[in-house]
Amino acid sequence: MAMNALNGEGQQGQVVVGVDVGGTTITAMVVDTSLQVCGQATQTTDKSTPQGTFKSIVATILQALEIGQTPLSQVKAAGIGIPGKVDPTTGTVHLAVNLNWNHIPAAEWFQQALGVPCYIENDLHLAALGYYHFFTDSSIQNMAYVSIGTGLAAGLILDGRLYRGAHGMAGEFGHIVMDPHGPTCNCGNRGCLEMYTAGPAYSRAGQEAVAQGKLLLPPEQANVTAVDVFNAAQSGNLAAQEIIHTAGAFLGRGLQILIMAYDVDKIILGGGVTRAGDLFRHAILDEWQRQASLSPLAAEMLKPEKLECAPLEHNAGAWGGVALAHNAFPHAVSPQRIANQRR
Numbered sequence: 001m002a003m004n005a006l007n008g009e010g011q012q013g014q015v016v017v018g019v020d021v022g023g024t025t026i027t028a029m030v031v032d033t034s035l036q037v038c039g040q041a042t043q044t045t046d047k048s049t050p051q052g053t054f055k056s057i058v059a060t061i062l063q064a065l066e067i068g069q070t071p072l073s074q075v076k077a078a079g080i081g082i083p084g085k086v087d088p089t090t091g092t093v094h095l096a097v098n099l100n101w102n103h104i105p106a107a108e109w110f111q112q113a114l115g116v117p118c119y120i121e122n123d124l125h126l127a128a129l130g131y132y133h134f135f136t137d138s139s140i141q142n143m144a145y146v147s148i149g150t151g152l153a154a155g156l157i158l159d160g161r162l163y164r165g166a167h168g169m170a171g172e173f174g175h176i177v178m179d180p181h182g183p184t185c186n187c188g189n190r191g192c193l194e195m196y197t198a199g200p201a202y203s204r205a206g207q208e209a210v211a212q213g214k215l216l217l218p219p220e221q222a223n224v225t226a227v228d229v230f231n232a233a234q235s236g237n238l239a240a241q242e243i244i245h246t247a248g249a250f251l252g253r254g255l256q257i258l259i260m261a262y263d264v265d266k267i268i269l270g271g272g273v274t275r276a277g278d279l280f281r282h283a284i285l286d287e288w289q290r291q292a293s294l295s296p297l298a299a300e301m302l303k304p305e306k307l308e309c310a311p312l313e314h315n316a317g318a319w320g321g322v323a324l325a326h327n328a329f330p331h332a333v334s335p336q337r338i339a340n341q342r343r
Contacts, residue, residue, distance in 0.1 A: 018321025023098035039068020079324030081123035126320030128155025248283020
């Protein structure tokens with residue numbers, strides 16, 4: 001598949017840094033003006049205190065620079081994705097539950113620590129931006145990057161631009177209510193889509209299968225993880241396969257809402273749940289086919305080729321940070337995507 005990139009004309013030797021901050025790990029990537037990765041590092045996220053988290057992010061950036069043998073003085077800018085409600089204009093993280101950050105002036109903190117311009121964005125928005133700029137065909141102008149992990153949300157690119165919404169909350173379709181009598185979600189509502197499709201849903205369903213004797217665990221293991229369900233399904237366990245099929249059908253309905261609302265060209269699936277592989281994708285497509293068999297409109301809108309799983313080796317979030325840092329220099333970077341510049 002052709003990849004697209006931003007065309008940089010910055011000074012020789014200068015680099016930008018893209019950072020993807022997660023609740024479990026942080027990845028920092030140093031990229032030069034020819035879009036070659038000079039250095040990359042991943043560290044565990046320190047969530048002990050807000051300051052501890054901040055220091056672990058800075059440490060990951062410095063480690064990536066060290067691996068790339070690049071001095072901090074060569075960094076033009078850093079783009080950093082934070083999982084939470086972010087104001088990219090002020091660089092403030094208003095709420096990041098997984099990091100215990102509340103009204104943190106993150107851009108200011110990073111700029112003081114590193115001495116370079118730092119730009120902050122919601123992590124999923126950055127993942128959409130990264131995938132759009134570096135991993136899609138140049139004909140794609142409308143897409144959704146859907147992350148399925150502990151939760152479920154989408155980053156949206158509409159008419160070639162990142163769409164944040166009026167309050168920065170665009171793409172939170174994991175909290176669409178599918179069943180008002182369903183299980184209670186972390187948001188406080190009942191029956192949200194992510195309660196049926198995100199990682200914890202697999203764990204709950206897997207635990208029920210164990211209780212019913214349909215799924216076995218090693219004697220020393222107390223709880224079922226989503227990975228246990230995926231592995232069992234790939235080994236032919238029918239109960240595990242049914243769990244994945246049920247979750248995929250729910251997601252197929254949720255993605256239909258996303259497609260009908262925004263008329264996107266592509267749905268890119270990322271996040272840990274995509275490790276379920278073809279079985280998961282086929283479950284979504286089975287739901288789309290069911291709808292298409294009943295509705296000419298659904299048949300027109302729910303084309304199988306619209307659905308794509310992001311390769312696990314792509315860190316779209318870190319590449320989004322690269323795009324964000326590049327875009328901070330409009331005179332050095334063309335807004336046009338150039339196909340095949342980076343492979």
